[in-house]
Each structure stands twice: as C-alpha cells, then as structure tokens.
Amino acid sequence: MAAATWRYRGDPEADQPAVLVRFSNGRLRRPDAMRFTVYRNRDTAHPRKKHRRILVSETERLSYVGNNFGSGVLKCNSLCRYFVGVLDKDSGQMEVYNAEIFNMQPLLSEDNLIPDDTKEYQNKSYREKMDLCIEAFGTSKQKRALNSRRMNAVGNDILNTAVTKAAANIIDAKGVSALIQDVAQDDVQNISVFLPPCNEDADKPENVYKFEDILSPAEYEALRVPAAAFVNITPEEITKKTEDKSHCSFVLEELKFLPDDEKRRDHKARCLWFLDTLIKFSCLKVIKKKHPMGPECPHIISRKLMKNFTSLTYNDGSVQNLVSASMKAKITAYVIALALHINNFQTDLTILQNDMKLQESRMMDIAKAMRLKVSKAKGLPGLENDQNHKLGTLSLPLPVQKASGKQQKRRKMN
Structure with a gap:
C-alpha cells in the first residue's frame, strides 16, 4: 500500500458536517440497524439558528434524540473541533471532513413514571430523573454505580471544605504579606x-x-x-x-x-x-x-x-x-x-x-x-x-x- 496522505474536504454537504453520535445510557447491540433523521432550522438567514440541528433515532424499545443547541448540548463541541477521516486503502489517500458530536438521550414519557400533579419531579434535572429510574428499575450493577457516584460527590464536598479550611489556616498562620511576597518571587x-x-x-x-x-x-x-x-x-x-x-x-x-x-x-x-x-x-x-x-x-x-x-x-x-x-x-x-x-x-x-x-x-x-x-x-x-x-x-x-x-x-x- 502506498504511503498515506490526507486532504481536508470541509463539510460533506453544504453547511452540514459529518455526524458522530454517542448514547448516554449504554451501548447498542445492532448499530448497523439504526436509522437517523436530521432536522434543520428553517431560519437559514440567522447566523446562529441556521446551524441548529436535531438528530432523531428509534429502536424497538426506545426513541433517542440529540441536538447541538440549548442547555443540554455537549460543551466539547464549542471547545474542540472534530474530524472524520475516510481512508482509501488502495491509493493511501484519506479524505478528512468536519464532524460534530451528538449526545443521544432516550426520550422518556414522564407520564408513565409519576403522577402529573407531582411538581417536584418536574423540576428535577435529566440526571436526577435517570437516577430515580435506576433506583426503581435498575440492575444491581447500575445501583452500585449510582451509590458509588453519590458517595464520591459527598467525598468531593468534604475535600473542598477541607481545602478551604486549610487555605484559611495558612493565611492566618503566614500572613497575607508573606504570601504576596512569595507570589512576587514566583513572578521573578x-x-x-x-x-x-x-x-x-x-x-x-x-x-x-x-x-x-x-x-x-x-x-x-x-x-x-x-x-x-x-x-x-x-x-x-x-x-x-x-x-x-x-x-x-x-x-x-x-x-x-x-x-x-x-x-x-x-x-x-x-x-x-x-x-x-x-x-x-x-x-x-x-x-x-x-x-x-x-x-x-x-x-x-x-x-x-x-x-x-x-x-x-x-x-x-x-x-x-x-x-x-x-x-x-x-x-x-x-x-x-x-x-x-x-x-x-x-x-x-x-x-x-x-x-x-x-x-x-x-x-x-x-x-x-x-x-x-x-x-x-x-x-x-x-x-x-x-x-x-x-x-x-x-x-x-x-x-x-x-x-x-x-x-x-x-x-x-x-
């Protein structure tokens, strides 16, 4: 095979990068059987809205949805750039395209979980709702992972409190003037x-x-x-x-x-x-x-x-x-x-x-x-x-x- 070279191609389609998906609640058994539908915003003149996309997919058990806007969007899309490379093994030429990651989340019907008049549940985040589902219907392994995560959260709070207290003790013991002098010496x-x-x-x-x-x-x-x-x-x-x-x-x-x-x-x-x-x-x-x-x-x-x-x-x-x-x-x-x-x-x-x-x-x-x-x-x-x-x-x-x-x-x- 010839030495591999690559060529940057931009978007595979006009204003549409390649789509990478990941599922928040597990791994698919038959990913080749999945079919995806992309919905674009109609307002193509708006500089922000024209890039908004909603990705929808269905399996026999659940429907999944992901988007690239709103509060639940992955922060990595704004901090990093992603690319997909397609390699031709015969010629050694790799075509590189822009890509975007979508976090696919199951679309759950809240009506089947709790009564409509429970306002406390409606105000919970998606993570908290998923934790309730795991508590009620999760496997033993999922429940252990949930308990471990909650214990880690408590441990982090205790650690942050300890660090804050230790910093206060250092300031009281050494004095602000001495600390400023140390910082000045570090600058030099x-x-x-x-x-x-x-x-x-x-x-x-x-x-x-x-x-x-x-x-x-x-x-x-x-x-x-x-x-x-x-x-x-x-x-x-x-x-x-x-x-x-x-x-x-x-x-x-x-x-x-x-x-x-x-x-x-x-x-x-x-x-x-x-x-x-x-x-x-x-x-x-x-x-x-x-x-x-x-x-x-x-x-x-x-x-x-x-x-x-x-x-x-x-x-x-x-x-x-x-x-x-x-x-x-x-x-x-x-x-x-x-x-x-x-x-x-x-x-x-x-x-x-x-x-x-x-x-x-x-x-x-x-x-x-x-x-x-x-x-x-x-x-x-x-x-x-x-x-x-x-x-x-x-x-x-x-x-x-x-x-x-x-x-x-x-x-x-x-």
Whole structure:
C-alpha cells in the first residue's frame, strides 16, 4: 500500500458536517440497524439558528434524540473541533471532513413514571430523573454505580471544605504579606526562564550576559550588509528618519553618537540594526509571512527570530507562529542585554520601554530579574529636565533578586 496522505474536504454537504453520535445510557447491540433523521432550522438567514440541528433515532424499545443547541448540548463541541477521516486503502489517500458530536438521550414519557400533579419531579434535572429510574428499575450493577457516584460527590464536598479550611489556616498562620511576597518571587522566577544565559560568577560586566549568547559569530557576520546603511549614515538622514519614525527612538538617538573608529563604528551599527529589528518584531502578533522583517533581513536572522522568539499555536486548521506575552518578555530581556553592551553596561530603560510599548512595572520586573541596579536618570546629558527616566546598570557584584516594586508597595500597605 502506498504511503498515506490526507486532504481536508470541509463539510460533506453544504453547511452540514459529518455526524458522530454517542448514547448516554449504554451501548447498542445492532448499530448497523439504526436509522437517523436530521432536522434543520428553517431560519437559514440567522447566523446562529441556521446551524441548529436535531438528530432523531428509534429502536424497538426506545426513541433517542440529540441536538447541538440549548442547555443540554455537549460543551466539547464549542471547545474542540472534530474530524472524520475516510481512508482509501488502495491509493493511501484519506479524505478528512468536519464532524460534530451528538449526545443521544432516550426520550422518556414522564407520564408513565409519576403522577402529573407531582411538581417536584418536574423540576428535577435529566440526571436526577435517570437516577430515580435506576433506583426503581435498575440492575444491581447500575445501583452500585449510582451509590458509588453519590458517595464520591459527598467525598468531593468534604475535600473542598477541607481545602478551604486549610487555605484559611495558612493565611492566618503566614500572613497575607508573606504570601504576596512569595507570589512576587514566583513572578521573578517565571520571568527568569526567558532571560539570556547569565554567568553569576563573571569577573567583568561584559561576561555576565555574553555577547556570543545574544548574537552568534555567524549571525554577527550576516549583519554586515544590512548594517552598512547605518555605518555611512549622515546627520541629514538621521533627521529624516526621525521625522519618518522609521526606527525606534533608542536607535535614532544612538546613531547620533557613532564612533569615528571604523571597526567600532561597524560593530555598533550592527548591534543597533539587530536591536531595531528585535523591537519591531516584538510589536507583531501572529506571524503570517515567511520573512516578516522584509527581504533585507538576512535569512539566518529571520530563522533566529522565528525559532527563538515565537510560540507555535494551532488555529483554523494550520500551525502559526505567535509573539506571545512570554515571548515579548524574552525579546525585552535580549534587547536590554544588547543595549547594555552598546552603552557600556548602563542604558535608559524608559526609552526602551516606550519603544516596546510596555508598562513601566513590566519593564522594571524584567530589569530586576536581570540583576540590574535601577536608578533615576538625573544628571545625564539631555535628560536633566526629565526625572521620570529610569537607568539600568549592570555592575558587580550582582544584587540579590527582590520582589517587584508593585508587590513591595502592596506589602507596605498591608
């Protein structure tokens, strides 16, 4: 037999997926003898009603009915997608169709069970009515299963009560402030998963977050061609780029201070081009293009962005790359590390925060997780009149990790 391949076909009929059924009260002895009838809603113009279906089937003993709307519908239909595959063994081709599950329930006549004037019975759920039937007419095995389920329900209630009581005891014993501090520490640890490799035993700041862990030699070499535009940039071009906002503020500011030395100038230009690309990439949501940063971006850099800074997600029948919140935090950490190498291990976090469209608290959490000392930008050239800028400095010895500022403030209030 040839290697199996599959092809997605959608609905077998117009607006009608394949039907999968399951019976709530047992297993059929002769499923091949069953005949099903599907009833569709006449209102085909209504966006919701046009998809409503009622499935009916009859056996010698009982009639069954199921539907895909109302309070009794299976929740899995709204949370999951189902498919049916039909395989041709000779060609190895599988045709895949949309499917929908119907829960078939026996249609019981309530008049035969209890008198009409019993209002209490009329208010019971379907499960409760079935339990009454099992109590009255069920087999010994069904009755044992019913008793076991009821005992489990009682056990769950007792367990929930015990857990609630235990949580209250922990809060009383440890205190709300200590618990908030633990949560804050967990937040820092969660962020730490996405940081560049950190060498806590480094003897120099440049060895804490090594440049080779941010850009490999091959990636650094690939940046030579696109960064050439930065190497030869003129003040007039910088002014025009500032007006057009074609690059982030951090890069435009640093382009004004490129070194005169040819080697150092080329190095800084490559770093700024990659940092600008990282920030632009962080502003994307779902990556739909093969080369999202354009044809001028080297292939090895595009592959690095897709592999290291996106999450895979399944949507609408296909796999997509997503820049999730956690991936944006990772990009932010690498941007900060690269900015530290550019600016002699002290950088303006506020400018980077604005370029990446982050909240200050989020930026501070990431900076503190990277073991930076955060201070105000008072006294720096061009920032004397703005006291709200935050500086991040990487110096040895590395400070001990602490909870975020927001969590500390909440602790003081308590």
